[in-house]
Amino acid sequence: MLIYQPFHILGFFSAFPSDILNVVDIYASGYGARFGGRLSSVIDITTRNGNNREFEGALTLSPFILGVRAEGPLIDSGKISFLTSIRKSVVERAAARLIDRPVPFDFSDVFVKLHGTFGHSTRLSLTHLRTYDRGRVGEDVGLTPLAEVRWSNRAYGLRYIYLPGELPVLAELMVSYSKLDSELGPERDPIRFGSVARVNTSADVTFYGGSLDVRWGLFARTIVLSSELGGLFQNLETEKEYLTEVGIYVEPEFKLTSELRLAPGLRVHSFPSKSQTYVEPRFRAVWEKDIHQVSASVGVYHQETIGVSDRRDATTVFTAWTSVPRYLGVPRAVNATLGYGIRPGRGLEFSVEAYYKNLKNLFIAEWTAFPRLTTRLQPADGRVIGLDMRVELRTPVFYGYINYGLSSVEYEAQQTSLKLWFGTDTFRFRPGHDRRHQVNVLANTSQFGLDFSARWQFGSGLPYNRALGFDGFVLMDDAINVFEVEGSRRVIYERPFNGILPTYHRLDLSAERRFNVMGTKITVQASMLNVYDRANIFYLDVFTLRRADQLPFIPSLGIKIESE
Amino acid sequence: MKKDLFGKGWIIVPVLLGVVLSGCDESVGPVLGTDQAFTLYGLFNPTEDIQAIRVYPIEGRLVLTEATPIDARVVSTDLQSGIRHVWRDSIVQYISGQYGHVFWAPFKAEFEHRYRLEVERSDNKVTRVETTVPPFTEPEVLWTDPTVFDLITPVLWRRAPNLINIRVRYVSNVGIYDVDYGLNQHLFEEGQIVLVEFRADTRVILRDGFLQGITDVELYLVVISAVVTNNEWVPPGGVFNANVFVEPGTFSNVENGFGFVGAGYDTSVEWVPSDSVLQASGFQR
Numbered sequence: 001m002l003i004y005q006p007f008h009i010l011g012f013f014s015a016f017p018s019d020i021l022n023v024v025d026i027y028a029s030g031y032g033a034r035f036g037g038r039l040s041s042v043i044d045i046t047t048r049n050g051n052n053r054e055f056e057g058a059l060t061l062s063p064f065i066l067g068v069r070a071e072g073p074l075i076d077s078g079k080i081s082f083l084t085s086i087r088k089s090v091v092e093r094a095a096a097r098l099i100d101r102p103v104p105f106d107f108s109d110v111f112v113k114l115h116g117t118f119g120h121s122t123r124l125s126l127t128h129l130r131t132y133d134r135g136r137v138g139e140d141v142g143l144t145p146l147a148e149v150r151w152s153n154r155a156y157g158l159r160y161i162y163l164p165g166e167l168p169v170l171a172e173l174m175v176s177y178s179k180l181d182s183e184l185g186p187e188r189d190p191i192r193f194g195s196v197a198r199v200n201t202s203a204d205v206t207f208y209g210g211s212l213d214v215r216w217g218l219f220a221r222t223i224v225l226s227s228e229l230g231g232l233f234q235n236l237e238t239e240k241e242y243l244t245e246v247g248i249y250v251e252p253e254f255k256l257t258s259e260l261r262l263a264p265g266l267r268v269h270s271f272p273s274k275s276q277t278y279v280e281p282r283f284r285a286v287w288e289k290d291i292h293q294v295s296a297s298v299g300v301y302h303q304e305t306i307g308v309s310d311r312r313d314a315t316t317v318f319t320a321w322t323s324v325p326r327y328l329g330v331p332r333a334v335n336a337t338l339g340y341g342i343r344p345g346r347g348l349e350f351s352v353e354a355y356y357k358n359l360k361n362l363f364i365a366e367w368t369a370f371p372r373l374t375t376r377l378q379p380a381d382g383r384v385i386g387l388d389m390r391v392e393l394r395t396p397v398f399y400g401y402i403n404y405g406l407s408s409v410e411y412e413a414q415q416t417s418l419k420l421w422f423g424t425d426t427f428r429f430r431p432g433h434d435r436r437h438q439v440n441v442l443a444n445t446s447q448f449g450l451d452f453s454a455r456w457q458f459g460s461g462l463p464y465n466r467a468l469g470f471d472g473f474v475l476m477d478d479a480i481n482v483f484e485v486e487g488s489r490r491v492i493y494e495r496p497f498n499g500i501l502p503t504y505h506r507l508d509l510s511a512e513r514r515f516n517v518m519g520t521k522i523t524v525q526a527s528m529l530n531v532y533d534r535a536n537i538f539y540l541d542v543f544t545l546r547r548a549d550q551l552p553f554i555p556s557l558g559i560k561i562e563s564e
Numbered sequence: 565m566k567k568d569l570f571g572k573g574w575i576i577v578p579v580l581l582g583v584v585l586s587g588c589d590e591s592v593g594p595v596l597g598t599d600q601a602f603t604l605y606g607l608f609n610p611t612e613d614i615q616a617i618r619v620y621p622i623e624g625r626l627v628l629t630e631a632t633p634i635d636a637r638v639v640s641t642d643l644q645s646g647i648r649h650v651w652r653d654s655i656v657q658y659i660s661g662q663y664g665h666v667f668w669a670p671f672k673a674e675f676e677h678r679y680r681l682e683v684e685r686s687d688n689k690v691t692r693v694e695t696t697v698p699p700f701t702e703p704e705v706l707w708t709d710p711t712v713f714d715l716i717t718p719v720l721w722r723r724a725p726n727l728i729n730i731r732v733r734y735v736s737n738v739g740i741y742d743v744d745y746g747l748n749q750h751l752f753e754e755g756q757i758v759l760v761e762f763r764a765d766t767r768v769i770l771r772d773g774f775l776q777g778i779t780d781v782e783l784y785l786v787v788i789s790a791v792v793t794n795n796e797w798v799p800p801g802g803v804f805n806a807n808v809f810v811e812p813g814t815f816s817n818v819e820n821g822f823g824f825v826g827a828g829y830d831t832s833v834e835w836v837p838s839d840s841v842l843q844a845s846g847f848q849r
Contacts, residue, residue, distance in 0.1 A: 314594060369810045371626060402577070417808045420800055441578040456578030467595045471603035472620040472664075476815070476824045477804035478729045479791045482606045482618040482666050486658035489626060490603075492812045492822070494596060502590050507578060532583070535590040542594040543626035 001127060001157030001176035004196055006043060008089075008107040009133040010538065010550050012064075015109055015153060016129075017085045019058065019069060022048035028388065029355040030297030030337040033249040033265030033282045034204065034215060039303040039333040039359065047127065049115040050083030055563075060087075062525070062558025063094040080116040085109075095554045103551060104136035123161040130154050135317070137539040137548040149317045149539070150190075151182040168208040176200045184318045192373065193228040194320040196305065216250040225305060227320040229373050239375055241323055243273045243304060251282070261286045271304050274323070276330050278302050293341040295353075301333045308365035309432070310373035311493070314464035314501060314540040316432055322375035324363050334358045347394040357384040359411075364431070367415060369473070369490045371543060378415035382431075384408070400443035409434035413496070422495070429497045430463040450511050459504040466499035467542055468492040491543070501540070506550075507531040523560040530554065595624050601689040602636065603812075604681070604823040608673040610697050611829040615640070616668040617651070619683060622821070629663045631655050635686050638667040643678040643694070647671075673827065675700045681825060691821030698794045699723045701755065703833040705788075708762065710840035715762035717841075719788050721831065722755040726797055727790040728804075728828070730758055734766060735785040736847075738773040741765075747802065749790075760788065762837065763845050770846050780848040789832035797826040 006015050023046040027035070035042045055072030067087040074080040088108040096103040109131040116124045131153040157176040163169070178198050185191030204217035223243040230236040251265040265282035282299035307319040324330055339353035359382035366376040386407035393400050413427045439458040444451060474480065474487035510527035530536075533553035540547050606617035621634050638651035651667040658664060673679065678696040706718040721727060730745035743765045749756045766783065773781035796817050801808065809815040812822045842848070 314592075366807075368807060369812060370807075400577070417811065417814075420808060420814050421811045439581075441581060443576075443578055454576075454578040456581045458581070464594070466593075468598040469595065469600075469622040469624060470626040471622045471812075471822060472605075472618070473603075473806075473810045474605035474618055474823075475804060475806045475809060476605060476607075476797070476826060477799075479607055479609060479828050479830050480605075482616050483654075483656055484658075486660060486662065486664065487605065487618065488810075490810060490812070491626065492598065492622065499594065502592055503588065505581075505588075507581075509579070537592065540592060540594060545594065545625060547592070 001155045002178040003153055003155055004180035005151055005153055009105050009135045015131045016045055020047050020085050020111055022046045029335045030299055033251040033267040036267050036269050037303055039301050050081035052078040052081035058562040060560045063098055063556040064091050065089050083113045085111045099554055101552055106134040108132045121163045121165055125159045127157040149184050154179045170206045172204045174202045191230045195226045196321040197224045211255045214252040218248040221245045225321040237374055243323055246270050259287055259289045269302055271330055274326055291343045295339040298336045302330045304330050306363055308375055311465040312542045314542055315537055317539050320375055329361045331362045332360045349392040352389045354387050367496055371489055371491050378413055380411045380413045382411040398445045403440040405438035432463055435462055436460045450513050453510045455508045457506050461500040461503050463497040464499045464501055465497055466494045468494055504536045506534055521562040525558045528555050600821045601685045602683045602691040602821045604818055604825050606825055608679050608697050608827040609829050610673045610675050613672055614668050614670050616666050619665045619667050631663045634665050637684045639682050641680045643680055673697050692819045693817055693825045695825055695827045696794045697827040698725050698792050701792055703831055705835045708841050710844045715841055715845055717760040717762050719758045720755055724756045724792045725795045726793045727756050728793055730790040732760055733787040736769050737782045738769050741769055766845055783847045785834055787834040791828045792831055793826055793828035
């Protein structure tokens with residue numbers, strides 16, 4: 001099942017607790033034919049099943065979060081198990097008291113999974129995930145709508161797996177429902193609302209043939225996009241769209257030698273609501289020998305849904321969903337990657353991957369000096385060039401890595417008015433998500449019976465729209481009477497995305513100790529979040545200069561109790 | 565030593581990075597400010613007894629306009645006669661409940677005179693605009709040749725530099741029909757001519773009359789109206805499009821500020837088409 005917003009507010013926590021995860025694969029680019037409908041990246045998360053032999057549980061208490069996990073067999077035979085996790089942030093109350101400063105962020109999540117084994121060849125699982133996030137961006141002073149942002153995910157999934165004993169085949173049938181609701185403004189009377197929901201039905205079959213594995217499948221989806229956009233200086237704009245997507249894919253993987261794997265793929269992705277069908281070829285090759293690995297991929301991708309945000313909202317806390325205009329084609333990306341990895345020994349690993357994306361037929365939010373958010377779009381093209389490097393070290397007493405990401409995103413807007421505004425037919429700019437440099441450093445070590453951890457994150461500033469000032473606009477298309485014609489308020493923007501927000505960086509330190517008390521595992525953790533109290537921006541309103549920052553320096557002491 | 569380099573000593577790496585960058589700038593200035601002081605909209609109208617201009621101060625935050633005076637002094641000068649007028653502020657509350665500042669002065673603008681309007685802030689920042697009032701003219705309906713199929717009726721605004729908002733109204737026993745001619749005019753030596761497409765415009769009246777079962781469709785009156793303006797009041801791109809002109813500076817004649825201040829006045833003329841024209845177009849005489 002799809003989760004539209006897989007991270008909690010501020011990005012501190014994933015929507016999935018780490019102790020329910022089984023496999024997490026992140027495809028920044030160049031993913032295979034079984035994934036589609038997206039131009040950028042995919043995070044493929046597989047959760048584990050609950051313990052089908054005995055009951056287990058865990059309780060987490062900290063100034064940030066309270067969490068409970070429980071799992072075990074539902075019936076004595078162990079054929080059906082459950083796994084459930086509930087987490088609720090307490091940062092708004094507990095941490096705020098600790099540091100005597102408001103920390104107006106709240107989130108929670110609930111995960112439930114039932115898994116059944118029926119005979120030797122049949123598995124069935126039901127999964128539900130619900131999340132809620134809220135961030136206050138200042139006191140509501142009645143002039144601007146941006147007092148609070150909220151979003152919630154809801155997802156339900158059914159997965160049926162069939163493993164016929166006589167054939168090396170795995171067949172899966174999946175039905176899922178996913179929804180993301182976002183709101184801006186007071187809780188009982190939101191000023192802006194956006195929603196995206198999807199019902200997905202898919203069937204996948206994998207044939208395991210030794211030197212040739214073949215995976216193929218088909219899917220059908222219905223997507224509902226809706227938005228209600230209001231605000232002080234704009235009329236209420238309501239929109240609802242129903243979209244359909246159907247398709248089929250095949251993804252064979254040839255193991256030509258013990259060193260070389262080739263995975264050509266083909267996806268036929270149809271957008272009937274847009275009267276468009278696309279053939280998306282994909283190809284991936286991996287060569288591994290001794291300590292070296294070289295990989296390369298290329299593929300074509302399309303994405304129908306588009307998120308638009310307000311130019312006043314410099315950090316994009318609220319997104320409205322819409323889709324491309326009919327008959328104008330669906331946004332397309334041609335992605336290519338080339339990677340190299342080496343394991344020189346002594347626990348050291350090094351990898352580097354370069355990527356290039358050519359983006360065509362993009363649609364981005366219109367540029368207007370009216371102080372409004374609408375789902376009106378303008379055409380654009382673009383390209384992304386990037387490089388990811390990682391050094392990882394794993395020894396008996398140490399684990400750590402340094403990730404560095406270099407990226408350059410450039411869009412070329414094609415709004416028809418550009419010639420009049422800027423004297424050119426097109427306008428090149430860095431969009432708001434173009435983070436040029438990104439660094440993640442993690443270091444874990446054990447000493448004196450304690451596990452010490454240090455994590456530092458850095459992201460260079462994102463582009464945003466600066467204003468020169470604010471005035472008004474009256475359309476002078478008649479001998480108007482200015483006593484009667486009111487006009488509109490207006491933003492005198494500098495050129496689009498000409499400003500750069502401050503860099504983001506943060507250092508977190510922690511030390512933890514584990515005890516075993518009569519079969520119960522107890523972990524005590526002392527931590528310092530945002531050690532040097534960096535004021536990283538959470539929200540910035542370009543119109544009112546209202547700013548809210550992410551979490552300040554917070555020391556904490558937490559405990560986790562796990563029964564086994 | 566070697567063991568430490570590849571071991572627990574690495575834990576200081578993120579700490580060092582944090583320490584190095586801990587002092588870097590956290591501030592952000594999303595509004596840069598500008599030397600431009602005001603945005604102005606309005607016109608000098610020689611047919612009105614008072615002149616009025618909407619004044620927006622260029623501000624550093626987007627807030628509701630308050631019902632309090634603004635820091636602005638507005639003065640107009642007739643560049644031919646040298647007569648100066650100091651304009652007064654009036655805080656207007658519009659239908660929406662929002663306030664706006666309209667400055668006005670009790671005088672009639674003179675035809676063909678050039679005016680300078682200056683809006684000054686107490687810090688001596690001045691926004692300025694100059695505009696020329698067009699000459700006096702009234703529309704003249706010229707002869708329609710009933711033998712030409714399209715039944716084109718020329719209407720002449722003698723000596724008019726430019727016309728905007730050209731509209732034709734047809735009053736009939738089926739109803740009132742308005743046709744927007746926008747800026748559709750032709751410059752001749754005598755002035756601006758609008759070619760009224762009588763047959764094309766009135767086809768819909770005859771059709772509606774037929775659909776309503778009216779056998780004798782009668783056309784009582786034709787009215788054409790337009791705003792006579794100076795040469796500056798011409799929209800770039802040929803269309804008054806709010807979504808385009810909202811971009812500051814796109815359609816502006818204001819110095820050290822934004823907006824547009826024109827000069828012009830409303831004109832109109834009405835006539836009853838000749839029997840031969842009515843007969844040729846299918847109307848009851």
